[in-house]
Amino acid sequence: MAKSEAEVALDIAIKKTYRAFSRRVRTDGDASDLIFKKLKQQKRIRCQCGCMKVQRSKGSRVFICMTCKAKTYFTAGTAYEGAGRLRARLGVIYFAERNLILTASKVSQLFKVGSGTARSIVLNQAIILNETMPDSALELTGQEVASLIYRRSCETPARRPPIAEQEEIDNEVSQSEACKNAGNSETDFTENVDVDGFAPDLSDAQKQVFAALSNVSRSADDLCILTGLPAGIVGSSLVILHLDNLIEELPGGRYTRITLREKSGPLTSSPNDFAMLEVLLNAFHTFIKLTSKGVSRKCMQLYLAQFWYCVDKSRWHKNDLFNLYLDHAPLGHQDLRNFVSSNRLKLPLVSI
Numbered sequence: 595m596a597k598s599e600a601e602v603a604l605d606i607a608i609k610k611t612y613r614a615f616s617r618r619v620r621t622d623g624d625a626s627d628l629i630f631k632k633l634k635q636q637k638r639i640r641c642q643c644g645c646m647k648v649q650r651s652k653g654s655r656v657f658i659c660m661t662c663k664a665k666t667y668f669t670a671g672t673a674y675e676g677a678g679r680l681r682a683r684l685g686v687i688y689f690a691e692r693n694l695i696l697t698a699s700k701v702s703q704l705f706k707v708g709s710g711t712a713r714s715i716v717l718n719q720a721i722i723l724n725e726t727m728p729d730s731a732l733e734l735t736g737q738e739v740a741s742l743i744y745r746r747s748c749e750t751p752a753r754r755p756p757i758a759e760q761e762e763i764d765n766e767v768s769q770s771e772a773c774k775n776a777g778n779s780e781t782d783f784t785e786n787v788d789v790d791g792f793a794p795d796l797s798d799a800q801k802q803v804f805a806a807l808s809n810v811s812r813s814a815d816d817l818c819i820l821t822g823l824p825a826g827i828v829g830s831s832l833v834i835l836h837l838d839n840l841i842e843e844l845p846g847g848r849y850t851r852i853t854l855r856e857k858s859g860p861l862t863s864s865p866n867d868f869a870m871l872e873v874l875l876n877a878f879h880t881f882i883k884l885t886s887k888g889v890s891r892k893c894m895q896l897y898l899a900q901f902w903y904c905v906d907k908s909r910w911h912k913n914d915l916f917n918l919y920l921d922h923a924p925l926g927h928q929d930l931r932n933f934v935s936s937n938r939l940k941l942p943l944v945s946i
């Protein structure tokens with residue numbers, strides 16, 4: 595298949611960046627030197643005996659104490675601990691700083707490392723980034739990323755397409771909400787929601803439909819069941835709510851409430867923020883399609899974290915990520931394999 599213009603441009607950027615990186619860091623030893631230099635600047639090169647006078651040969655991962663002669667691995671206690679192929683690790687950081695997120699297969703090919711190592715290098719970075727995501731991050735609805743779910747994972751239900759993973763989560767969430775609603779079935783739906791505050795002109799039916807929606811998407815059929823209203827009334831209420839900008843229609847004829855986002859993030863209901871979110875989500879879709887064509891639900895959160903790193907220029911500056919590895923506890927292989935995106939996918943709202 596012929597490559598798109600964007601893919602060709604990406605290939606060129608990757609080659610150029612690789613050449614620039616290779617001029618700075620040619621070997622794993624060069625990478626060790628950089629890490630050692632940084633730790634020394636931070637006054638973190640110190641023997642267990644307390645002595646800071648040490649000897650080290652160029653390219654080595656250890657230093658020797660001038661006082662007690664003990665040998666110390668200086669990457670111990672950082673996310674570089676026990677990590678082979680330091681050059682590839684620093685390379686992936688170097689690329690990310692230039693907004694180039696590499697797939698494991700690209701890392702393997704460029705840096706000549708095994709596919710398992712490449713995968714762990716890429717996962718490592720994404721997991722560390724994901725941990726730093728602020729609490730104020732927005733909660734996404736599954737539908738906003740559903741079309742990107744393209745690959746199966748061990749979390750995908752057997753003999754079902756990749757998207758089944760997201761569908762199961764949506765069902766779980768809507769069931770737990772249905773239980774909650776069933777618990778207070780005597781009270782009117784609208785009592786749970788302060789609809790009047792911002793949409794005083796709605797009819798009772800419209801309020802009921804709105805109240806039955808949440809940030810979990812529902813189809814018109816779901817809404818008929820939940821509200822007990824006839825399909826015609828539900829349909830016309832949806833049209834009005836849509837015109838009032840209270841709800842949005844998602845692919846597949848499903849609807850969610852717009853205003854619920856306010857709860858999970860720094861969003862106000864300003865049209866500006868919604869425009870910003872739309873731009874951000876579009877960029878995320880482009881980002882995924884360009885870097886990996888499509889992803890599994892299991893790893894979606896990691897891609898969101900990498901994307902966030904690339905676009906949030908007010909949070910991420912040069913060397914931040916390199917330093918973050920130095921301040922991060924070692925990551926075990928177990929941690930990597932066990933990562934599963936939480937039911938609630940998150941992405942900070944940033945302007946791009």
Ligand SMILES: [Zn+2]
Pocket residue numbers: 641642643644645659660661662663664
């Ligand atoms: Zn010592």
